[in-house]
Amino acid sequence: MDFIITEDQATLTTGVRDYLADVHTPELLRALDTSDSRRSADVWQGLVEMGLPGLLVPEEQGGLGLSLLDAVLIAAELGRAGVAEPIADTALVAAPLLAKADGQDALLTAIAAGEAKVALQHPANPWVADLDGASHLLSVNDGALLLADHSGTAKLLDSVDPLRRLYAPVAPSGTGVGPADALLDHAALIAAAQLVGLADAMLEQATDYAKNRSQFGQPIGSFQAVKHHLATAVVKIEFAKPVIQRAAVALAEGAASASVHVSHAKLAAADAAWAMGETAIQTHGAMGYTYEVDLHFWMKRAWALAGAWGDRAFHLGRIDAAVISGALPIGPGHSFA
Incomplete structure (x- = not known):
């Protein structure tokens, strides 16, 4: 396999890195750490304006239609900046899974626009990150991947990372959209x-x-x-x-x-x-x-x-x-x- 970073990939990752270095500073992390929500609407809006929620959303639904290889390069930049917003779960995990399912065009369009957030739940991962701000939940039951609208509350848990908002699992429900292992x-x-x-x-x-x-x-x-x-x-x-x-x-x-x-x-x-x-x-x-x-x-x-x-x-x-x-x-x- 040839893993040489292409010029387009280098331009994309550099742009994301430079943007995050300017706005997602240690000073911001300290401010979030002392806030009640641990989240910033301004940071989320900036990520949306950068087009990050739509990275893996097909172009037909308003996204960029990039690959999973592009996704891991951007995920590394999110880690480098210590990004607290739930952009990775929605844009880099949920979006490519939903793109393979039928009848999810409206949700994919909303994800690309930054209007929908998807929380993730799996038996191998005994907590749900950012469930409080999610509009949808992808969960697993009997070997099937289920998608449901989300509303309501769940128990907030403690985390070793103060900027990760973790919640107790909720009962899986919804429509099947793929295999659980995915x-x-x-x-x-x-x-x-x-x-x-x-x-x-x-x-x-x-x-x-x-x-x-x-x-x-x-x-x-x-x-x-x-x-x-x-x-x-x-x-x-x-x-x-x-x-x-x-x-x-x-x-x-x-x-x-x-x-x-x-x-x-x-x-x-x-x-x-x-x-x-x-x-x-x-x-x-x-x-x-x-x-x-x-x-x-x-x-x-x-x-x-x-x-x-x-x-x-x-x-x-x-x-x-x-x-x-x-x-x-x-x-x-x-x-x-």
Whole structure:
């Protein structure tokens, strides 16, 4: 597979990155953290004006009609900026699933316009993010993916990430719109992409601090121990990126091995983000754990997403089952199958 980023993809991701860097700052995160809703109507409107809700909505319904490979690149930018708004669940998970279902043109048009938000619920993910602001709910029951209008309230739960609004599950209901596995795989893939973006952001914060913090008359980044720790984390991050892209292509093409590739991506991304979080804390020294350091917003989001849409044991189990059963042959002769 050729995963070289095209000129159009580079232009898109750079534009999203620059926009988010201007508006979704650490100062905004701190303001959201002290607000009641943890959400900003102005931020959501800015995302809509950027066209992000319609990224994967077909052009016939007012979207951009981009691919799942484009989606993981944008999801990484959402992670890099620590975006709190529920744009990923609606635009990058729900939209491509609904685009494959019949009779969802009106909802897809509303999603592209930023007028509809879709919350996601699956047995493997024992909480529902941003259910309070959702107009629709995609849920799973008896192996089927169900879509229903949503109204009412649910119990708000605590999260390690203060900017994630998590709710207790509600009874699944609605009209069947696809297979249940599709929701888990798409959501796990987008979570993996966000984890890599979070890791990149923590790497940038750690390296900036290492360049500016001096000890014994020189920047701590010049010390071999610091450089080696950062380099080890960078390797994990860079090795995770093509794994995520491979999973996106496999899922988009409906490959039989797509679920295994998604599990591989989730594991690689979670490991990279976890390692980068630890390294970033250590690089910041004793103050790395404190609320005063912006790092904690990205670190807590990484902790939350690492356990979302299948934890480490779940995805290792899927990979183990595929390898042991022979469904995913391994070895040099199968590396590029």
